Amino acid sequence: MQFKTLEFRDVSFSYPGSRTTILSHFSYAFTRDNFYKLNGDSGRGKSTLLKLATGQLKPNSGEILLNGININQIPQKVINELIIYLPQKVTIFPYSINYNISLGRKVNLEKLASVKEKFGIDDSWQYNSLSGGQKQRVALARLIDSANKLVLLDESFSSIDLKSSQDLLQMFLKDCKTIILVSHRNNEIGDFPVKNLTLK
Template identity: 65%
Template structure:
């Protein structure tokens, strides 16, 4: 809207200056009109040239949105693996292509501005020359030369400005605000907490009289729930849909806060434990798996540093092919990638929320066996009883 009103403003300047030239001489008026038309037509003659820049920006915008939206939609996944810093990297990757496209477009617009500028100066000199000729012919006075020069400057400068703003409208580009670096937990806070007697390996997760309900919900999801999950045990949460199985897992990682009661991780209230510490002990795989627009290896590592042997081993265990393309994965392949993210499970509690739902039963059982061979403690949510029937789980019914 600002650009639109600037065009209106300078159009007024040009129109009134043209009227003044008309009062001096019809010849000056006609010459000015023709030259203004030339200046205005430049962007149209250069339309294809400018459109190429617009196309690149459009493609860069799509690429930018693809990277940033994947990072934001994958917040839960990155949160679970202490990899929130990857959001910044994803944004930076998308921003780089956007930056290059904007530079490319600006260069093209500048070239058109230079051409218009040359025509502008030439037009002013031509009007000045015509005024001088008319004076020598005795049609206007010598004093008119200064006036017509000023009027020509107003006409062509205004036309140049209008032309530049019109070119901007023609090659509209979105301006993206710079992203501030994501602020994680203060390192000193984590260091001070680790220096306490708190164990950095999973020992127990205790729910003490926990009640939880979502805002404005009439029914409580959990009511006065108490239970202790211990190291070395495998648990399966049972109950009909809506009884709080996924909610319990999110409470365990601190993503949700109990309405009443408390949750103790290794004997310490989870509310005083830094997020990074919680996620280094408890890993939650949500129902919805986010795949980022990067390589399969990236989607497994999520910016974490593991050696190639560990990466190859986990890909082999969960039958992940690094040649898969992120944009054409089946539901089962997506879930295999999510499972493969569990590279380091020593001393951790693993939370699986329908992590095999898109995989056929026999394969799911095989993958679950491989997973159980890797983990020490696990809590599983699954609506397929046969999926875990062959394994030794402690069953917990949520009513």
């Protein structure tokens, strides 16, 4: 199963009880093998757009198509197999670092060791004493099998220093070809070819 397209058609959204419209008649098509960066002031709907893409939120009007099918008609399990959402706030479980990367999945030990080396994760780390940057490295390492998926990164490097975040992103782009990134640090993307989308 592979991600191909994610299309927003005339989508509007506001949170329940709010008079503020976060997205208004928004239309855009995200396609495979592209790197997108969402821009816009705080509160303009960048994180909201990512949550709409994963089915966590439902639009007030308009429709969202995943691989050409209305997302409301797709089981959540299938959506999760096509789209990975990495929020800024990382959940760490009270288990080993290996478990926090694999999340119970069967992962080849050599591949796990390679991923830990790639993201600078040390076996001595303890789940209850991780810094913000270490938590984000563990979260990024969870994206072991993401080559054919759409990956949504919501400030996923924010607690990592700029140089390291650039290096990690460059490395990450070798394995994952389709990304939508939210970041307030414009220098984070370096010289990578990126499609900029500004929400107003």
